[in-house]
Amino acid sequence: MGQTPGHPGIPDRLGARLAEAARAARGLLGDPRPRVGLILGSGLGGFERRVEGARSCGYGAVPGLVQSTVEGHAGRLVAGLVGGVETLVLSGRLHAYEGHPVADCAFPARLAASLGVRGLVLTNSAGGIRADLSPGDLMLIEDHMNLSGRNPLVGPHDAALGPRFPDMTEAYSRRLREAALGAAAALGLPLARGVYAVLGGPSYETPAEIRALGALGADAVGMSTVYEVVAARQMGVEVLGISCVTNRAAGTGNGALSHQEVLEVGERVRGAFERLLEAVIPRVAAAVEG
Ligand code: HPA
Numbered sequence: 001m002g003q004t005p006g007h008p009g010i011p012d013r014l015g016a017r018l019a020e021a022a023r024a025a026r027g028l029l030g031d032p033r034p035r036v037g038l039i040l041g042s043g044l045g046g047f048e049r050r051v052e053g054a055r056s057c058g059y060g061a062v063p064g065l066v067q068s069t070v071e072g073h074a075g076r077l078v079a080g081l082v083g084g085v086e087t088l089v090l091s092g093r094l095h096a097y098e099g100h101p102v103a104d105c106a107f108p109a110r111l112a113a114s115l116g117v118r119g120l121v122l123t124n125s126a127g128g129i130r131a132d133l134s135p136g137d138l139m140l141i142e143d144h145m146n147l148s149g150r151n152p153l154v155g156p157h158d159a160a161l162g163p164r165f166p167d168m169t170e171a172y173s174r175r176l177r178e179a180a181l182g183a184a185a186a187l188g189l190p191l192a193r194g195v196y197a198v199l200g201g202p203s204y205e206t207p208a209e210i211r212a213l214g215a216l217g218a219d220a221v222g223m224s225t226v227y228e229v230v231a232a233r234q235m236g237v238e239v240l241g242i243s244c245v246t247n248r249a250a251g252t253g254n255g256a257l258s259h260q261e262v263l264e265v266g267e268r269v270r271g272a273f274e275r276l277l278e279a280v281i282p283r284v285a286a287a288v289e290g
Contacts, residue, residue, distance in 0.1 A: 017064045018111065025077060030079070032088060032115065034116060036285050037087070040090065041122075043270065050278055054079070056077060056079070066100060068093060077089070090108045112237070119238045119240065121240045126243040129220055133194065136245065138192065139244075141194070143172060189275070242277075
């Protein structure tokens with residue numbers, strides 16, 4: 001078998017790279033049997049402390065996983081119980097704007113799938129485009145628009161991972177969306193719904209871009225998530241996505257956008273977001289296994 005350019009010692013077929021990563025992660029995490037995966041967006045890294053019996057390792061210890069460089073993204077794999085359910089928490093998302101190929105951005109989602117996860121929960125922060133989405137709101141992702149021009153499935157195809165042309169009709173599982181709405185209602189937490197659009201970042205969008213996205217039917221905008229979703233769907237994993245609206249999108253609020261504002265609003269909402277995730281995960285496990 002050949003080697004991946006730039007990754008000495010790592011086999012070139014994605015399936016083989018994944019198998020190697022999964023073997024390493026199993027060894028480092030005490031042979032976990034996760035039922036649900038959770039990828040944490042900016043500022044949600046603190047969720048790790050809600051994991052009971054946590055075993056963890058840094059991304060750097062797993063071949064094929066790249067360490068994140070963004071503030072607020074630790075780059076840790078954590079296995080343990082969330083709401084009584086064996087969960088794999090991926091704390092530290094890789095972003096395309098860091099310069100990672102989007103296939104690498106999707107690798108943590110693929111690793112979760114390889115470790116047996118059948119339901120994957122993704123969180124992110126987003127700018128609100130639709131008029132009723134205010135900073136601090138949580139939004140269930142009903143569908144996405146990948147307008148970044150990039151797709152993690154581009155390149156040689158490894159049929160072991162799934163279809164070359166996976167269907168995206170229900171990228172965000174209907175039954176997992178219902179599970180999330182049920183969990184939010186049980187907690188009395190409002191949960192908006194909408195379409196999440198992605199451009200490339202890392203500069204925020206221009207007001208003209210936001211007007212265009214709104215006209216196309218986007219309700220919120222961000223810089224992540226869609227690559228992981230596409231790869232997870234290719235591997236047959238059901239997906240749930242929840243955005244924290246941290247700001248009004250460019251040109252629709254008061255003045256300039258800042259990463260600091262995104263982090264501050266994320267921090268303000270963190271408690272509610274974490275409670276929702278803790279309540280959602282057992283419902284996701286029940287739905288995918290039901
Ligand atoms: N645009 C893109 N990504 C974001 C935003 C935004 O307004 N807010 C948080 N992430």
